Amino acid sequence: MAVWIFVGIFALVALWAAAIFNRLVRNRNLVLEGWSGIDVQLKRRYDLIPNLVETVKGYAGHEKETLAKVIELRNSASRAQTASEKAPIENMLTQTLRQLFALAEAYPDLKANQNFLDLQARLTEIEEQIQFARRYYNGTARDMNILVQSFPSNIIARSFGFTEVDYFEIELATEREAPRVKF
Numbered sequence: 001m002a003v004w005i006f007v008g009i010f011a012l013v014a015l016w017a018a019a020i021f022n023r024l025v026r027n028r029n030l031v032l033e034g035w036s037g038i039d040v041q042l043k044r045r046y047d048l049i050p051n052l053v054e055t056v057k058g059y060a061g062h063e064k065e066t067l068a069k070v071i072e073l074r075n076s077a078s079r080a081q082t083a084s085e086k087a088p089i090e091n092m093l094t095q096t097l098r099q100l101f102a103l104a105e106a107y108p109d110l111k112a113n114q115n116f117l118d119l120q121a122r123l124t125e126i127e128e129q130i131q132f133a134r135r136y137y138n139g140t141a142r143d144m145n146i147l148v149q150s151f152p153s154n155i156i157a158r159s160f161g162f163t164e165v166d167y168f169e170i171e172l173a174t175e176r177e178a179p180r181v182k183f
Contacts, residue, residue: 020147020156027144031165034137035083038168041130042077042090048126049074049097052119056103063103070096083137083166097123134168141165 053067073093080086101120145164148157157163 017156020153021160024144024147024153024157024160024162027140027147028162030140031137031144034133034140037133038130038137041126041133042086045123045126045130046074046078048119048123052100052116052123055113055116055119056100066096066099066103070100083141083168087166087168094127138167138169141167 049070053070056063057067070093073089073096077086077089077093080089104116104120144162147153148162148164
């Protein structure tokens, strides 16, 4: 009888551990899915930036420093792999894109250029999608971190190598706003 009780307790503990392990795996996959969503939107942004830069170059060719910085940051951001690597670069890129749009104020012909206006509208849409993707990713990161940190799931998490994940955070309060240009 005592053996059956021991086997029953062992089976319950094994089922409990398996359930927690499965929740950890599920949350890890949701975090990866969230990161993939951010990556897709950032790729769309990276693909749009060269077109935007070329359009501005035609009107503001002597603003080479700003244009070069946009391309340099785009390339750096596309090479970064993790949220902690990518977030600061993305924040700088957002600031530099704002400077690029500010150039439009100095060039009335650029402000009226339909191609520029279309690119600007597409970039604004992409920025909104990036915001949604970041929000989803951070929600899944939060859920994963709660599981990894809280007892008793932290025992299973530590045993199987599950770790906390980084949030995709904005460093400066001014970067919390999507780039907007008023004409």
